Amino acid sequence: MKKIINTVRFYVALLVGKISIHLLRITGSGGTSLPGKLAMTIYPEILRTLGAKYRIIMITGTNGKTTTARIIEQILTENHIKYTSNKSGANLISGLVTTLISDVKLNASPTSPTALLEVDEAAFRLASKYVNPAVLVVTNFFRDQLDRYGELFSAVEAVREGIINNPDTTLILNGDDSLCASLGKDVQNPVIYYGMDELPESEEENGKAYNNDASYCLYCKTKYEYLYHTYSHLGYFKCPECGYERPEPLVHIVRVPAMTSEFTSAVIGTPSGSFEAHINLPGFYNIYNALAAVTFAEVLGFSHEKTIKALSCFESGFGRMESISLGEKNIQVILIKNPTGLSQVLKYLATVDKPSVICFMINDNTADGTDISWLYDVDFEPLKNIQSRIPQIFVSGIRAEDMAVRLKYAGIFTDHIIIEKNNQAMLDSALNMLDVGETLFILPTYTALLDIRKLLIKRFKLKNFWQ
Amino acid sequence: MYEINICHLYPELLNLYGDYGNIQALVRRLEWRGINVQVHSVSIGEPFLQDRYDIVFMGGGQNYEQDILHKDLLMQKKEPLIEAVENGTVFLCICGGFQLMGRYYKLSNGKEIECLGAMNHWTIGYEKRLTGNLIFKMEGLKQQPDGLVVGFENHSGKTYLGDGVSPLGKVVYGNGNNGEDGYEGARYKNVFCSYSHGSLLPKNPALTDEIITLALKRKYKDFVSLQPLNDIIETLARESMIKRLIKP
Numbered sequence A: 001m002k003k004i005i006n007t008v009r010f011y012v013a014l015l016v017g018k019i020s021i022h023l024l025r026i027t028g029s030g031g032t033s034l035p036g037k038l039a040m041t042i043y044p045e046i047l048r049t050l051g052a053k054y055r056i057i058m059i060t061g062t063n064g065k066t067t068t069a070r071i072i073e074q075i076l077t078e079n080h081i082k083y084t085s086n087k088s089g090a091n092l093i094s095g096l097v098t099t100l101i102s103d104v105k106l107n108a109s110p111t112s113p114t115a116l117l118e119v120d121e122a123a124f125r126l127a128s129k130y131v132n133p134a135v136l137v138v139t140n141f142f143r144d145q146l147d148r149y150g151e152l153f154s155a156v157e158a159v160r161e162g163i164i165n166n167p168d169t170t171l172i173l174n175g176d177d178s179l180c181a182s183l184g185k186d187v188q189n190p191v192i193y194y195g196m197d198e199l200p201e202s203e204e205e206n207g208k209a210y211n212n213d214a215s216y217c218l219y220c221k222t223k224y225e226y227l228y229h230t231y232s233h234l235g236y237f238k239c240p241e242c243g244y245e246r247p248e249p250l251v252h253i254v255r256v257p258a259m260t261s262e263f264t265s266a267v268i269g270t271p272s273g274s275f276e277a278h279i280n281l282p283g284f285y286n287i288y289n290a291l292a293a294v295t296f297a298e299v300l301g302f303s304h305e306k307t308i309k310a311l312s313c314f315e316s317g318f319g320r321m322e323s324i325s326l327g328e329k330n331i332q333v334i335l336i337k338n339p340t341g342l343s344q345v346l347k348y349l350a351t352v353d354k355p356s357v358i359c360f361m362i363n364d365n366t367a368d369g370t371d372i373s374w375l376y377d378v379d380f381e382p383l384k385n386i387q388s389r390i391p392q393i394f395v396s397g398i399r400a401e402d403m404a405v406r407l408k409y410a411g412i413f414t415d416h417i418i419i420e421k422n423n424q425a426m427l428d429s430a431l432n433m434l435d436v437g438e439t440l441f442i443l444p445t446y447t448a449l450l451d452i453r454k455l456l457i458k459r460f461k462l463k464n465f466w467q
Numbered sequence B: 001m002y003e004i005n006i007c008h009l010y011p012e013l014l015n016l017y018g019d020y021g022n023i024q025a026l027v028r029r030l031e032w033r034g035i036n037v038q039v040h041s042v043s044i045g046e047p048f049l050q051d052r053y054d055i056v057f058m059g060g061g062q063n064y065e066q067d068i069l070h071k072d073l074l075m076q077k078k079e080p081l082i083e084a085v086e087n088g089t090v091f092l093c094i095c096g097g098f099q100l101m102g103r104y105y106k107l108s109n110g111k112e113i114e115c116l117g118a119m120n121h122w123t124i125g126y127e128k129r130l131t132g133n134l135i136f137k138m139e140g141l142k143q144q145p146d147g148l149v150v151g152f153e154n155h156s157g158k159t160y161l162g163d164g165v166s167p168l169g170k171v172v173y174g175n176g177n178n179g180e181d182g183y184e185g186a187r188y189k190n191v192f193c194s195y196s197h198g199s200l201l202p203k204n205p206a207l208t209d210e211i212i213t214l215a216l217k218r219k220y221k222d223f224v225s226l227q228p229l230n231d232i233i234e235t236l237a238r239e240s241m242i243k244r245l246i247k248p
């Protein structure tokens, strides 16, 4: 009897979920977590029932989840594998449920039997009780919105607990991150590490880590020694006391022959040989995202040829450096959410040799993190060095004035800083300042990204340039 | 020419929530007035030379990091630090640094962690974190008659002040030391302690200048006062938060 009741509840939950997805789509509000929430209220076990029907690939970590997911999607596409994914970035449990509900047919069988799910670190712990991912990719751990999560290590421990719940899951881990690499120690899971063997010349100064999230050994609290840093606390770490060190990566960057403001070309070593790939996205930190995706392709035994193709043509997605062309001028929107991420974005901006206009949009809503003091942990030196070719820096968002103060104390000329809290006015004056071929870089926090997306759609009638 | 030496204690360990911003504010505001400034990092295994520094800064860290430095702080640096405090060296201690200056930190499981005992205050661990925007009112902030200081707090300990220690200010918005007695931070001799982290000094230039002035007066008997700076942006940032939080 109980079984029948559960089956009925499951189908009711599924139906309610599907109807609410449909209704939200019609009203254009495109809610991505509400349907999942409703379905879970009706049948709390729905994630377990649905999850069992899929081959699940999960991606977690602080930075790079979305970009890594986009590259893996392209790899799946090149290999003709049908998949579903939480593209909207709804990466809490309710978002995962919504994604699966919208993929299954009414008889609960999957339309696309592979699910690629980007998941928040704390949500992964919870999800791990319901689903058994075939593969888990972990990108890195940095400080991120500590006002919500307490401490950095709690994110690492959340993922660790989730892994213990799933001893069969294949782990793909960033071996250059001492926190992330530790997830592969003392577990039964198959573990594969990726890492960077050599730095491009332009990055070699990185040894002077500005803010270091983990400079002391996780096991014995001795200061790590580094053969080299790639960025922040990532690199070839080694504990002189207990011997914990960077594990040998199976998939690794051998060389970076070219890094421009449009793309990176990298030689990647794998157990089945090395190859050179053109990564369709600039930014040093994105090399790691590409590497994580390549490791995934290796685990699934895909051909290098198709991986190379995928790396050269994937779409980064809105807010992840996607270039929006407005005819003669361009806009590039880059989501910023923590010190390491923004420091890396500023380093990237310094590689753009044309004059450009920059706009920071800083909000402090819950989804952005209500504490904006992380802006003081960002290395603004690269921006300071190029300020002569940046005529204006706009600051907008709820905390525009605080951002202006931050820039002033970073040594940016105050007459370059314009506080403009009206986004429409900001966009108009910024675009007016650009000459043909130049780019406006908009750097929003999460909810500011939603605001600017809305504005760009309305203003330029851009439709579905994101999903 | 005047020169100020700043000591940054355990910079790679105690740098949570933008603590570096406070150092940067001190440095810039000295530089903008043509005063020489040096920042000395003093970390584990490095001696704290109490006569060398005019301003000592200690920030906050995660429990893990505070564990690492605890032994070094108590075994190697306690005596010279207390001596510096008693001699009138100017200190700014934020969050975890504030707690470490006191007598002890009692965890919620009853275990007591010994602190420096440079000041008579103590902290009791508490399950619920006190997190959010914070505004407190300071007396005698010369450049800023309303005395309102704006910041952000995030701490799980509740701190209580004993005899001889006065609060830095009175809470106007937020929790402050413990969410009970309405006090925020602590003052003793030339020590300033606060739970307001990160951008405390950049956004509250009057407080920054107060700290700088104290240090200069202590070092140079002929020093009178700082030349004023253009603080339009800082004032905008400070006032926008005051307007948002307490003036509807």
Ligand SMILES: [Zn+2]
Binding pocket: A217, A218, A219, A220, A221, A222, A239, A240, A241, A242, A243, A244
């Ligand atoms: Zn060790």
